[in-house]
Structure formats: structure tokens, C-alpha cells
Amino acid sequence: MPVVSPDPILAADSPEAAAAIPVRFVGPSGALDASTQAWADRLGFKGKAGEVLIVPGADGAIDHVLVGAGKAFDPMSARALSAKLPAGLYRLEAEPKDANTAALAFLLGRYVFDRYKTRERADVRLIAPDGFDLEEGLRIASACALAREMVDTPPADMGPLQMETIGREIAEAHGAAFSVVVGNALLEENYPAIHAVGRAAAPHRAPRFIEIGWNLDKTERPLIALVGKGVAFDTGGLDIKSSAGMRNMKKDMGGAAHALALGRLVMQADLPVRLVVLVAAVENAISGDAFRPGDVLNSRKGLTIEIGNTDAEGRLILSDALARAGEHEPDLTLDFATLTGAARIALGPELPPLYTDDEALAADLLAAAEAVRDPLWRMPLWPGYRAAIDSDIADVRNDSAAWAQGGSITAALFLQKFAPTTGAWAHLDVFAWNSRGRPGHPEGGEAQSLRAAYAMLKARYAG
Helix, strand or coil, X not given: CCCCCCCCEECCCCHHHHHCEEEEEECCCCCCCXXXXXXXXXXXXXXXXXXXXXXXXXXXXXXXXXXXXXXXXXXXXXHHHHHHCCCEEEEEECCHHHHHHHHHHHHHCCCCCCCCCCXXXXXXXXXXCCCXXXXXXXXXXXXXXXHHHHHHCCHHHCCHHHHHHHHHHHHHHCCCEEEEEECCHHHHCCCHHHHHHXXXXXXXXXXXXXEEEECCCCCCCCEEEEEEEEEEEECCCCCCXXXXXXXXXXXXXHHHHHHHHHHHHHHHCCCCCEEEEEXXXXXXXCCCCCCCCCCEECCXXXXXXXXXXXXXXXHHHHHHHHHHHHHCCCCEEEEEECCCHHHHHHHCCCCCXXXXXXXXXXXXXXXXXXXXXXXXXXXXXXXXXXXXXXXXXXXXXXXXXXXXXXXXXXXXXXXXXXXXXXXXXXXXXXXXXXXXXECCECCEECCCXXXXXXXHHHHHHCC
């Protein structure tokens, strides 16, 4: 599993700190000394966001670096530093809070997917700001790297079995219980919706339900359930996607990647909670045994589901996973899923919608998202649209009636029918992808809402 290089960032009291090159963030109106201003003017540096200016000393070596902060400095812009700076050891000159956030951003920006292609990069390292929790920063960056690498890996190498293997490795590393139900055993163990979606896949890519349990014997602690959608590849099923729509469907297991990465982070940090991580891992394939539009499926909760569209498969496998989560009687449930294109139409690729009917949880998640600069936007579980998922022949339908239009909302309303009722629940409809490549944000897998969820859990339970 991916890790961040062991020494991209050094402790503030490291012997090398004295030789580190200063990195200063300046905006368009930032004051510079006369010689630096002359150098900036000569090279056209204006302090715009993303600009970098190497300032040499009298000996020709790098004296310091100026980084454009724009009109409003965003410390997360430091994600780009490892791609823009020449090899060397640097230290950030910024306000302490901004410097700590920027240091984490630097770590996040070091991610490179190089499993299939060698990618060289400059050996850029950083001295941690005073007060920066180095161990915690590396854990967070590594969790995000795990989620991103899982999403980036092609489906031939990231199928249901590989998700199971990663889950098993995480469980074994932290002394957690691990179980998996595979193939036709899903019917015997009452996971009929997961089985229906995944049964058309080749035998070696059989559907499965993965469960990790950690600290479950410590019954005095609150129980957290993390649920992830793990569609290794989504053809759309018999309602087949277009070639363009199918191109990036290796990322349709992004919810599972987030749940596993966050679960590992919770265990590494030894938060005082009990934890279950639940992943439904399938391939939505096409064969003579594929489930069909018009079929009626059973679900673990006992509700019947009319299939209107086989490309709305994520909510089907989550229905069984959420029902299983409810059997644990959790105090808090978070589900992560690359669920709807409608969410992208509403909010674009960089702003995941948050759905919950719990005001305290919404406030905590949004506050955490703002604090760690991992954005979320609350969307309504609008009751007026519940009728759009009513079915004439079953308890619920998996495609909403056209009149409702709000596809992300109706998908969340569908999940709400299966969510645990013993505690708060939130659904995060993540994109898990950077559609445009730029320094620190290469095109491909992205961790979204993971840091916000972790910060919320820390604030609630380890505060």
C-alpha cells in the first residue's frame, strides 16, 4: 500500500534546519526589499497565485523563494511546491496556522502515481514548522495517497479481490477482525442486492462484502461505521454507458477507497472509538446473467427494489451495506460513494455534496471541512422528492421519476431508507477525481472529504 516517502519533511529541530532555504508567500501588494523587487520586476513576478520566483544570492545559489499568494492566501496552494521547486531543503515563512496547513499541503502534493510509468521528480524536502505534528501529517498524507492510488489503479488490477486484500492487510496491521462474503455465499448470508449487481462478472471478479471490526469489545466506546461503494468498474450494466461515460469508471470504487483509507487512519491514530468498515465490492458487468431493467430485487433490510436503470447500481450495493451497518447499532455512520453525475452538475467536481438530517453532524462536518480546507457543501434531503422513488410494484425504485430532476438528492433519499436509525448518518457523494492536471493536483484520483471526516471524528471523540 502506498506511503509517503519517509523523509519528505524533517522535524523543526533537525540539524539541517539552519541551511534550509526560506519560502515566502507574497501577494501583489507584498513589500519586497529593493533588490528583490528589481529581480521580481525583471522576471515579471507579480505575486499572483501560483507564481514562483527563485531569488539568487550574491554567490548565485538560491537565497530564498517567493511564492505568489494572490489577493487571499490559500495555504493549500503549497500542494504545488514539490512540483515547482528545484531540489533542495526548504522552510516555510508564514503565520503558524497557515504554515502548518501549508506543510500538510506540501505532503499531499508529493503524491505521484508511478505504478506503470517511471516518473522522476526533484528531491524537494521541507523543514516542518514549529508545532507541526510530523507523525500525524504523514499519516494523513499516506491515507490520502492510499485512496488516490486505489482510484488510479486500472480495474484489471483493482477488482473486488484487490479491495479485499487491501482491507485484510489493514485489519491485520491493527489487530482488527476481518471477514468477507464472496459470490453465491452473498445470497446465503442475505446480501441479495450486492449479489445481483455483481453476479455477471467473471468468477475471479466475483462480488463480495468486506467487513473490518476494530475495538468492538470496548463496549463503553462509541461505535463508528464507515461504508464504501466499491464498484471496481461500471459498464452501466444492460443500460450500458457510452464509451466516454465508461472511460474513467475505474474510479467508481472511490467510496470504498475513502472508507478503507479513513478506517486505517482512525486505527493508526488510535481514536477512542469502536469501528466497523463495510465495503461492498463488485463489478457491474454485462453477461447473460446480468440483472435487468424491470427486475425486482430483495435487499438485506427486507425492502424490495424495482430496477429502473442498471446504471444506478451504487445505491443498490450500498442498501445492503447500510443495512448491515445498522445491525451494529452505530452512534455515527458515514458513507462514501462516487454515486451520481447529478452531484457534479450541481456542484462541479471539486465540491462534494454532504447529505444528513442531523444538524449537529452537519455543523461538525462543515466546520471541520473549513478548518482543514477540505470542502463540503450541504445539500437538502428534500422530503418533497421522496415520491419520486416510489414504485407501483415494489417498496422503492432505484431510478427516480423524471419530474424530480434532482438526481443527487433522490439518490441520497434512496440511501436514507436503508441507513442506520440508531445514530447520526451522513452521505458524501464524492467525485474522487481531478479532471484537470495542475501542479500538486495531477489528473486522476483525488481524496475528497477524507480529511474533513477525520478532523470531525478527532474533534468529537479525541478532543
